[in-house]
Amino acid sequence: MKIKSAADYDQIKESIVTIGTFDGVHLGHQKIINKLIGIANEERLQALVLTFFPHPRTIVQEDASIKLINTIDEKAGLMKSYGVDHLVVKEFTKEFSRLTALEYVRDVLVNKLHVKHIIVGYDHHFGRNRTANINDLKEYGAFYGFKVTEIDAHEVGDVAVSSTKIRAALTKGDIITANHFLGYNFMLTGLVVKGQGLGKTIQFPTANLKIEESYKLIPKKGVYLVQSVIDAQLVYGMMNIGTNPTVSDADKISVEVFFFDFDQSIYGQVLIIQLLDRIRDEIKFPKIEDLKLQLESDSQKAINRIKLLTK
Numbered sequence: 001m002k003i004k005s006a007a008d009y010d011q012i013k014e015s016i017v018t019i020g021t022f023d024g025v026h027l028g029h030q031k032i033i034n035k036l037i038g039i040a041n042e043e044r045l046q047a048l049v050l051t052f053f054p055h056p057r058t059i060v061q062e063d064a065s066i067k068l069i070n071t072i073d074e075k076a077g078l079m080k081s082y083g084v085d086h087l088v089v090k091e092f093t094k095e096f097s098r099l100t101a102l103e104y105v106r107d108v109l110v111n112k113l114h115v116k117h118i119i120v121g122y123d124h125h126f127g128r129n130r131t132a133n134i135n136d137l138k139e140y141g142a143f144y145g146f147k148v149t150e151i152d153a154h155e156v157g158d159v160a161v162s163s164t165k166i167r168a169a170l171t172k173g174d175i176i177t178a179n180h181f182l183g184y185n186f187m188l189t190g191l192v193v194k195g196q197g198l199g200k201t202i203q204f205p206t207a208n209l210k211i212e213e214s215y216k217l218i219p220k221k222g223v224y225l226v227q228s229v230i231d232a233q234l235v236y237g238m239m240n241i242g243t244n245p246t247v248s249d250a251d252k253i254s255v256e257v258f259f260f261d262f263d264q265s266i267y268g269q270v271l272i273i274q275l276l277d278r279i280r281d282e283i284k285f286p287k288i289e290d291l292k293l294q295l296e297s298d299s300q301k302a303i304n305r306i307k308l309l310t311k
């Protein structure tokens with residue numbers, strides 16, 4: 001599904017391609033992908049999404065601060081679930097950004113991706129300094145033998161959604177809004193590693209999630225209602241994002257999950273944790289006993305919300 005090296009391009013036959021960063025693969029992106037899949041089926045082409053990593057802003061504008069809604073693996077999983085045949089991840093470098101429009105179309109789209117149809121937004125720009133536009137792409141299509149389908153503003157404009165809005169919502173801890181715009185539950189993916197074991201001493205043992213990708217956006221610190229699928233079983237729980245100020249003076253952010261009605265070792269497993277709602281801010285308590293009482297209150301509140309969700 002995920003293609004990173006040029007050698008893998010050999011897998012691709014005649015394709016219909018859409019192009020973009022697609023961070024979040026949100027509702028607006030899904031409208032484009034649905035159109036891509038529909039045309040691919042009609043014209044018997046492979047449905048291909050060309051995306052870039054790292055985010056072009058980190059290279060062109062040297063903006064290292066941008067965090068992404070999806071990891072590459074999360075994006076690949078979403079694309080596969082929506083019916084995309086290939087997610088081609090093109091490394092975005094300064095050298096790549098300096099390709100002329102002709103070099104980009106000829107060397108990447110035509111010679112490597114075997115494009116027969118391209119579907120892009122009305123405001124799509126490409127090539128060195130983003131100087132080429134949709135009209136230039138249509139001219140190249142006439143020469144190289146591929147069609148161009150333009151998505152105009154009103155086709156995606158009725159969904160007032162953007163990756164920027166979703167990032168802002170997550171930064172504020174507004175999971176409900178973020179999930180609404182995404183069309184699915186925001187997720188954190190990580191390896192379960194051993195922690196200090198303090199949760200177990202107060203009857204709230206947690207799974208400590210190690211998120212390898214430093215570019216992944218972590219929502220605002222606090223306690224969240226979450227769910228995960230573990231060994232084919234849907235499990236609910238509470239997740240804390242923060243520094244555990246009651247028991248630690250460290251500044252390092254940790255992600256810990258306490259699962260309800262769950263008692264098995266999951267060390268070494270990679271879990272996908274879906275965030276459903278936010279319960280409260282992270283609080284520093286004067287005593288461990290106060291923290292335990294708060295967690296008991298949080299868990300009751302979370303269980304009540306689960307009952308509403310599963311009615």
